[in-house]
Amino acid sequence: TSTSTIMETSTTVASSTTVASSTTVASSTTVASSTTRVYSSALTFSSPLYVRAGIPRSNAGFHYEAIPLLVEITTHYTIFSNSTMDMHGYIYQDTFNSLFPYENLLLEDADTAGNGQFQFARLLHRYTKYIIVVTTYEAVTTGTFSLTVRGPPSILLSLAETNPPDKIQWLFDGDLNDVYSRYNGQLKINGNNTTTWISPGYAGYGSAACFSSTNYMIVKKYIDLSSTKLTVSAWIWIPKDFWLLYSFPLFSYCTGVELDLCLHMIVVGGLLRVSFRGNDLSGKILLDVNQWHHVTYSYDPLTLQQRIYVNGISDGIQTAIVAFPQITDVITVGTSSVIPFTVPKNGFIDKLTFESRVKSSEEILDEATLVAYYPFDNSYDDVGPNRMINSTFLSTTFDSDGRFDQCLLINSTNLSYFQATGFHYLAQSDYPFSFSLWIYPFVNSGTILQVRFL
Template sequence: PQPVLDATIPSSYLWHDDRKSFQSFRQEFGLNSARSNASFTPKNQENNTSGILRHESIIQDAWSDTSTQQLQSSRLAPVINRIKSSLSWKRVLFEFALVLLFSSAIILPIVLPYTVANTGEIATTMCPTATPSIILTSTTASTSTSSSTSTSSTSTTSTSTTSTTSVTTTTSTALASCTSSCVNTTITTSSNLLALYPFDSNTNDQQNMYNGVINNGAAFSQGYVLNAIYLNGPSQFVSATYIDLTYKSFTIETWFYLTALNTSDANLFGECAAAANDQCLHLVIRNKYLFMGFYHDDCAGSTVLSTGQWYHAAFVYDYTNLKHLVYLNGNLDGSTGPSTGPYIGQSGAVTIGFTGDGGGVFYYQGYIDQLSVTARAKTACEILNDATLVSHFSFDNTWSDSGPNSLPYNIPQQGNPGMSIVTGHKNQALLFGANSAFFQSYSYTALGTINQPYTLALWIKPTYLNGTVLHLSSDSTGAGAWVIPVMGFTSASNFAIHTWTGSSTYIVGPILPLENWTHVVQTWGTSYGLRLYINGVPYASVTAATFNAAQSQMYLTVGNSLAGGTYNVGPFGGTTGAFWGAVDEFYVYSRELTAEDVCVLFRM
């Protein structure tokens, strides 16, 4: 069934300042309408809309009692007789004609856009204080699945059957509030960043202050972002010179992946002057829990960890409030204080993968990536973004990722790729104007992880209603062992989103307006399955219990499907070519954003 969203048309478009003149008109002719003046408030007028404008015109409202549907003939007849006998009846009719003309000038520009032949009409309700709604037309909003499709970079074979699955559609209503969210948190600048170890084939500090040295051998392998250091043996660790964290707030964050885990310590980061109170900083996994200690001033997490998956850990010391806070995957996992600490160790080398805290010598086994030391206590929202905002491309005169991971990118290498920076929805945007144009970012571990929730969000301004907006693949060519187009346009010009649950699962959405900015968001997770948002409002959702990912780092291509245009095309059929139009403010999250988050993102 086609999901129809409520059309909320601000009543000022209909009633404006002429409300008083119609009330005077009613009083002049002695009409006894049962409807009170309060019935013409914006709230009531909006509540009486239902996808199209009410057929009741202003003049009909003035001359009839809509609550009783009876003309007030007992009082109307003398008025009519007086008009007929009056010497100025021509003037009365002339003024009445002017009223009709004035009313039509107000109503017709609003009613006419709703008359679209042979299509369903959908008007999206915006988030509070947003700009007026645009009109979206849709011929279908269904979801289908097709079975077992196998692909490769050179060929594809498929045997498929199509079946319709149930679609849970959501009626568009304005959200009660649209302010409480972490998505609008400003990304931390490097001014407080003391050290950053990306571990991309070396142990250098990106700030070039505390470069690391490998002890007793180590290897580099695929990490959470590009590469990570792999420690797999007794006595393997990285050391660097002392970082002064005494008597101050700090935050230490890292991505880690355990290959072995036991009840003893697995040491992530340390700086130990002595086995004495508050002089031995050790950030470890103890008894399978995250653990932050200064030596006799400790804080343990509450989540049991396991091997074989990536985690984000953040250890915060708030010197102002004398508190320890431990975060796992962006969520608070443990805290102590006030009155703990401060850390007072004034010597000792930094160690990654090993800490000699006086309780024994223990080493870490697994991968460590993106380890950072910041000289302040980060907020909960900052840490949630560090853990779940995978990338943010603003296209504000730059190709670079302004998110916390600084993901790399690819663009066409020819002299005239058909791409340019233009005026965007916010500051600048990226315009695609050739079949060879594309923008590609990569090293998306979360989008390659089975059943990892995700969100894809961006503004688009289509020149034509065809082509692939977003394409996910395990290879930079757009092909590979795992390929799907995730956003684009169908052969009928509808916007659609697509995911993979072992078969194609998708939502066919509305027809977007040409040369206008529209905010589109695709989420997958346990709350709503696959869900589509248009301009900050839920459009439709469908049950999708799993996300069958590739279990590898992924490439996300904007504006083109490249060599992967014939694989697992889902709702897009033969239309998985180049997208012509502009894109702006492209976000990728490794979590399922809530409706509140999406509304805030739309208003940013």
């Protein structure tokens, strides 16, 4: 274990000059007050490990600490490390996922401050969530460090877990755990366990879960949604015998048994619906049975605006009459006790995601429709929402003269290719698809893209 401390100092600088015994010429300059926050901690053998960005060795483990940073004034700040270890630092925006170290990455530094210490001089925006990831240049290194942030007053630097967190995500790949291990679910069983699993899940790999009114997922942990921006999304499969009076509860957040004390995301009669305190918003797009659909709900407590999306398309928008101020310590998935005049009929649910921000329509469309995205920026990785990992290549290199950043260079004289597999729904009916890519041909004939079934 390790302990951490935060120390704050404020400074005002003045200077004066005295000349000759009979004459005093004074110049007094006051520099605007500034705040220095020093955060002290340690990387130990119990600190989490990950493969940091920029490392070609996939088995290299680096101890790290992720430190949230909030500022209340938009201006330039200086951030630097101090340690006997050779340090490496990163700044992320919104969220940091150690499994995908390039996601949301803003800055990286190793030695700008000298002596193996990182330093950032950066314009930071008020009320934007930043995460400073402190790690080391060499793998499996431990020791103490301090992190200094200089800027105007009102720097908020804390290791305390924010509530609600930036992101909660349940993948249902054989368990009910949150990807970030903060809001792990439990299976609530009343009577026989009728929960079923299906494989593959929506993306052609992993799995998905189907609950029932008596067997469902429950998350017993305090979460504060009062005055919180939020976006909740999921992939769902509607069963073939889903009738008009059937309801498929997705996400429920209740502080009591009364309908007005619950925030629901539910499918009723084939239509997506969200409601809280009498603010019902129903969609108009009928969800086809026996097919995966991406559904999303967003809410902004500042404007009271609610939006729902089906497969990335806006399906409803309204301004709520009142805000949703409730706080609870229970979230349920797959059931709800206060949906009147309906019969529970669950389908499969996969990749349920909660984020404490309002996502843009462009982000939601990408999540719902983008299967894979390969930018080929010194990497063969898919950086789209599904992180397809089944790829091979032969006799290819990366070139700096890409249409956007780098590109993949295919050798036109020898056998050369890039191949990705695992696109499960290319072989299924009722799933339209399209491909797009930029090419710079060296010859006037050859295969650009080929789809085949293995």
